[in-house]
Amino acid sequence: MKKPNIMLIMTDQQRFDTLGCYGNRVIETPNLDWLASEGTVFSNAYSCTPSCVPARTTLNTGMDPWNTGVLGTGRGQGKMGRGFKHTLAGELAKHGYHTQGIGKMNFSPQRALNGFHHTILDESDRVETPGFVSDYNAWFERNKTGDYGRTDHGLDWNSWMSRPFHAPEYLHPINWTINESMRFLERRDPDVPFFLKVSFSRPHSPYDPAQFYFDLYRNKELPEPVVGGWAHKNDVPDDAAKPDAWRGKRSADEIRRARAGYYGLIHQIDQQLGRLFMLLKKQGAWDNTLIIFTSDHGDMLGDHHLWRKTYAYEGSAHIPFIVRLPKALRAPAVKRAPGPVCLQDVMPTMLETAGIAIPDTVDGRSVLPLIRGESVGWRAFVHGEHSTCYSEEQEMQYLTDGGWKYIWFPRIDREQLFDLTADPMECLDLSEDPAYRSDLLLWRERLVQELEPRKLGLTDGGRLVGQAGKPFIVSPHYGVRMENWKQMLQ
Structure with a gap:
């Protein structure tokens, strides 16, 4: 072929x-x-x-x-x-x-x-x-x-x-x-x-x-x-x-x-x-x-x-x-x-x-x-994220498998949890519902595991750490890449 x-x-x-x-x-x-x-x-x-x-x-x-x-x-x-x-x-x-x-x-x-x-x-x-x-x-x-x-x-x-x-x-x-x-x-x-x-x-x-x-x-x-x-x-x-x-x-x-x-x-x-x-x-x-x-x-x-x-x-x-x-x-x-x-x-x-x-x-x-x-x-x-853009309160981290979605807002340290199968457009936030406490903890722990390797203060001892008043998160990979590019041009 x-x-x-x-x-x-x-x-x-x-x-x-x-x-x-x-x-x-x-x-x-x-x-x-x-x-x-x-x-x-x-x-x-x-x-x-x-x-x-x-x-x-x-x-x-x-x-x-x-x-x-x-x-x-x-x-x-x-x-x-x-x-x-x-x-x-x-x-x-x-x-x-x-x-x-x-x-x-x-x-x-x-x-x-x-x-x-x-x-x-x-x-x-x-x-x-x-x-x-x-x-x-x-x-x-x-x-x-x-x-x-x-x-x-x-x-x-x-x-x-x-x-x-x-x-x-x-x-x-x-x-x-x-x-x-x-x-x-x-x-x-x-x-x-x-x-x-x-x-x-x-x-x-x-x-x-x-x-x-x-x-x-x-x-x-x-x-x-x-x-x-x-x-x-x-x-x-x-x-x-x-x-x-x-x-x-x-x-x-x-x-x-x-x-x-x-x-x-x-x-x-x-x-x-x-x-x-x-x-x-x-x-x-x-x-x-x-x-x-x-x-x-x-x-x-x-x-x-x-x-x-x-x-x-x-x-x-x-x-x-x-x-x-x-x-x-x-x-x-x-x-x-x-x-x-x-x-x-x-x-x-x-x-x-x-x-x-x-x-x-x-x-x-x-x-x-x-x-x-x-x-x-x-x-x-899937793990997704976005830095502060319109307002600090909308900076976010999220996880989803298409059936559930967990969102964490680091600057205000708030969570949301949605059952996308029953609620596909996210009208009912289950994060404070005691009946879904185990689901919340499961998804929170998954996010901790995603963020822990960064070693930037987003996690501490298995918990998520709010970022209000702290410097904005910037990946070190960006600076390394741009420095490599400059060296390539020399």
Whole structure:
């Protein structure tokens, strides 16, 4: 068998329950549902650091957040940077793959390649490297039809507000991402296997789908936000007043518009992906291409009076994860796998499928055994964390196996425990219920065992130690990596 082509399709900020194949009966995602019908849907996939830069760093390296050195986007945390010995694109490039990244990469500096032969970038409005202009922004300015800019719709990059895209649909970043991906496929060397990362900057806010998609969902009955009995702490009027609020209670109509825009963006992504899939079939590459679809993290969309990401809750941390193997490797395969899996598993899965040795720096695991129904010896749970970002009180550590979730907030030394089987959207906190004391102690001890090796004062004698007033936790691996990179340049 010739080497398979590999395609990674990544959305930005897409929660797990926004695809038909994940049980959503309102949203229309026929192309991704088709992909799922030929592959395996992972029911319990999680982002271990649910915000953009740290999540993408774990995906690009296969390493746990502690080992990448990027524990969030908050205080004391660095960028993805360079200096990694092994990256997903780099390993594939070493073994004969033509590697191309299109869309959002979140690299630092922004034109860093991190193993790709070439990237074509849509970095929203981020300018972190002096003089940087993204390829999408430059293209938009060249092709717009009037005197307007990319943000003339008035929506912030992290806002809960929503409205239709203000420019012609062909200028939308979703369409641009697919058009650039198709250009790559049409111009590549057909005798060389490709690795193509198709990385959308949506459905991350601004919630600005093309008019057709906004109108379609504005008039549909959409799922209402869930609000747990414990969530009153997030109903803070002063915080809610901000256009980019991370928490607070908005009106029912504002939430419906936000969700209509969000759903519309996902539908627009799906329809554009249909064009890409049809081109693969036309070129005869469809059956010999490994395709993985996932997202870096989710979006709370008003659940528990929360917006955006960085939280351990399902809307933020639980992500879609679909693996569709080349046809020659597809049998036997289970249609749904419970996992639990995480973004670190993408790199080893792709490398094993391509017959490439997995570097010893990789913490993730190939999910091919789970696809074959071989779950013996798989991880018992996923460990996730995020540093302080919006507020000290939301810094968190969490564990989940898809059936239970345990959360610890180090800065306020509080716990939460949820039975996800009975309470899938975490409305009932069981941490203070005497009937679940043994479950709480079991999960607490598991977290202690995860954190004890760090020797940073998070644990003491088998107990968790609150971090109020203490320095922010920073992984020593980040400094070591950046120092190694500097020495490499000398």
